[in-house]
Amino acid sequence: MPHHTDPNTAEAGSLSRPPSKGDILFDTSFRWMTLAFTWATIFLLGYIVFKIGGQALPAISQYGFKFLTTTTWDVNAGQFGILPEIWGTLYSSFLALIFGGFFGVSIAIFVTQDFLPKSVELVLKNLIELLAAIPSVVYGLWGIYVLIPIARPVAEVLHSTFGWVPFFSTSLSGPGMFPAAIVLSIMILPTVAAISQDALRSVPLKTKEAAFGMGTTRWEAILRVMLPTASGGIFGALVLGFGRALGETMALAMLVGNSNQISLSVFAPANTLAALLALNFPEAGPHEAAVLMYAACVLLLITLLVNIAGAALISFMGPGGRK
């Protein structure tokens, strides 16, 4: 440093000097370290898949494909099938997607299409983001003590008047698909709203101006120009919301009713893969644990596929639509 005269340094006390051996060593090791952690990310995901798959292997070889198509779950008889859970996972996520998707896209339109002064827009946007900050287990608690008591009389009316529709064919006795799907849709709403907002914001202003220039009303512009242009991003938002709903655990474990049955009725209790894991794993013996690992594999596969599809949609079509 400036205190001694280095042969490489033109002038003692100068700010500039060539990197010392230590600097070069630090630089090389620093670069190797960042590369190592980048590789570690890839290995980590691989290791997760490998480890869960490895634990499931005995169950996969024992039960094979039949595991996915049968409906019994009997630990004592050693019979396991997760068809009701697969059905419940997809059905609850689908219901959540309908509600959450509708509200999420509506809010994205409301916030981006100049309905409100900028400051109110910001407040609304932040409020919706706060929904995402509330932990899932708190929504579960709220669902048990607030939502179900409210939902029960509504469900009673729907069941007694529209009982012939398969969706309302049973009455709501407490936990069930309906409260679970409502909570799920609240939980995916911020995701859908945020990504749809990005999609709508990235539509070029000129596109909108052109539509208004043609004499459209605000909603004609939104429905025929803005939404179709942003459709790629909005569709990606819906797929990612669906993916999030598939893996959501606690709210469902607390609200869905954990019943091993397949029913179209939204008031019937049901079960999902994630809830099955959460409820049975802590008390499972080694054999049941392996079977549950198989169920975890199925969940992993479904969510990976859906998430990759959603991410690909957003990146290929761009947040603002077709490229």
Next chain:
Amino acid sequence: MSDMKKQDILPNLERQPFEPRALKSIVLSTITVICALIAIVPLFSVLVMLLYKGGKRLNLEVFYSLPPTAFDLGGGFGNAILGTLFMVGVGALISMPFGVLAAIFLAELGSHSTVAKVARFCAKTMTGLPSILAGVFAYAAVVLVMGSYSAWAGGIALSLLMIPVVMLTTEEAIKMVPNPMREAAFGMGCTQAQSMTKVILPVALPSIITGVVLAVARAAGETAPLLFTALFSDYWLRANEPTASLAVLIYNYSGMPFENQIELAWAASLVLVLLVFVLNMISRAIGRRTRIK
């Protein structure tokens, strides 16, 4: 005659407030307003219930006492608060260096390399990984190996959820650092490591902290991964043994038939939500005050 003709060709350009398309626009606008209002109802409902039911029970005792046994009155969840903080801390200690170092490679050193592209894709995939699978993995990789449920296993499970968040936000933060700063650093003869540690990281630091705090806030509320790794305990923190956390306490007590436990679940929810909200506010405050221009 010529006047008539002109009117036939040119449509009436005056605004007609009650023509069908204008009406449709008004109706749709009303529906959207209602949708937005309905969407906020759950937020207020949750907050009001938390303040009402949780606030009633919140006193100093819950912070320093242990959970009550079945028919006991009183008690608290001091050990659960401590457990949550400990496990989130472990998660942050693992995920910060991991995420930041990998992000440096993604954003700066090898941003266009194949490794970086694959790693970025893996990180994005991991953000969509259901949290329960992080728990299942940590069970298989840590609990089975160590032979017991522990706070360490819980922290590792949480770190899996935090790594991709820290990594992706840090990458964004580093990319936001203006190029002239890099050029200036290199112009001074800095090595890449020096320009990163002395120039770019300090500039990006507030945004990185924002990402870390957000990851911590998200992890603090996670329950599912802790069910398989930390379980629950009625005693004070012992890191090598099952450990209590606020989230698991809420889950366990929510289904109990005892009024005292349900009240505690509400109070614990209030504490947890306050913790998460405060963390969110902190990250926003840092993010807003030091936005890179």
